[in-house]
Amino acid sequence: MDIRQLKYFVAVADARNFTRASEQLHIAQPPLSRQIQLLEEELGVQLLLRNSRPLRLTEAGRTFYEQALQLINRFDQLKTSTRQVGLQQRQTLSIGFVASTLYGGLPMLVRKLRHHYPDVDIQLVELTSTQQFGALKSGRIDVGFGRIRSNDSTVARTVLREERLVLAIPLGTPLAKETGRISLKELQRQKLIVYPKEPRPSFADHVLSLLSDKGIRPSEVHEVREIQTALGLVAAESGLCVIPASARIRSDLCYRLIDDPLATSPIILSHRLNDNAWYIDTIKQLVEDMYAEQPAWLDVENNFFPTQDTSAKPQSKDAA
Incomplete structure (x- = not known):
């Protein structure tokens, strides 16, 4: 067996x-088929x-893949x-992120990374949480910051905060007359506005699932692509929108x-399973230091901080 x-x-x-x-690999089909056959013969499974x-793919094929x-x-x-x-080039660190993390700690984290590691070229790639899983496995990004708990056994994750x-x-609407806490029953x-429209599952599914679990049915659900669009429609009195506090x-x-204690959305650091590269522990430590500073954007009262690393404990259900 070889690469x-x-x-x-x-x-x-x-x-x-x-x-x-065979067309993608620019080789003839018979030798390609033969190589897969030799691989199966060596492994002793189909x-x-x-x-x-x-x-x-067979079950063994999915694992092997x-x-x-x-x-x-x-x-x-x-x-x-x-x-x-060997060529004395700058090392590259590619970070995937969902847009809502820009309103929280990601900009501060990236500034800290650039300050401590000026010789590292840090690249930011906007991807949905779901897209980040594929990008991690393909090597397009090294780490991701998203809001969906994945069942993918090849991706490790750490919930940084809820x-x-x-x-x-x-x-000017009746629900805006008060500023205190509000029940989901309201x-x-x-009319409810949710985002992103695609790809799914997404934060939109988290919100809809949260309401469904409580038996709450909006009169209408309007799906849009971005949070900026959703909030603009709210300002135009087209509906209400559930968003992260940040x-x-x-x-x-x-x-x-x-x-509601369940009305939270996780900020999740994801990376390839068993990736022991320097940046994994570095990012976790910088995030810990960042939280200790209690910056204005953190809004400590509106966040919960897990005490355990959940990277090795895949959940059975998407939560965001």
Whole structure:
């Protein structure tokens, strides 16, 4: 078994078709099929169900695919990092993020990273939480900051904090007459705006699930792509919107804290499982130092801080 065979297998698994995979790899189909066959013979198990259209992976094939993908990514990272050292190039750290983390601690964290590691080229890539999982496995990013708990066994995660949710309300409306906490029941039969519209699952599903668990049914649900659009529609009195407490970015709205202990959204640091690169512990330590400073954006009263690392404990249900 060699890295070439692993790349061949991953290409076939992604394409679900030998012909398309051979075209992508620029090799003829017979030798590609032969290499996959040799791989199966060496492992002693069947990896592909060849009689299905499109091709499907066996249970063993799915396990092998995930592990092969990690090995290929590490092999590519090994080549890149070695070249960088040998050519005295700057090391690159790619960080995936969801937009709402820009209203919280991400900018401060990146400033700290750049201050402590001026020779590292830090790149920021905006991706949804779901997109980050694929980007981690493909090597496009090194770490991600998102809001969805993943069941992916190849991705480790740490919940940095649970952020309270607030309800954004148009000024001048009955619900805006008070500024205290508000019950989720007030959303019964109200027009609700959720984001992002896609890809799913997303923060929108977290909000809708939270309401469904309480038996609360909005009169109408309007899905939009971005939080800025959602809050703009709230200001136009088109509905109400549930958002993280740190995302109170418009001054022409009323924000009321939702009075429910389950009405939170996690800030999650994700990285490849068993990745022991220097930046993992560094980022965790910098986040801890950052929280200890209690910056204005943190709003400590509206956040809960886990005491345990949850990276090795995949949950059975998406929570955000």
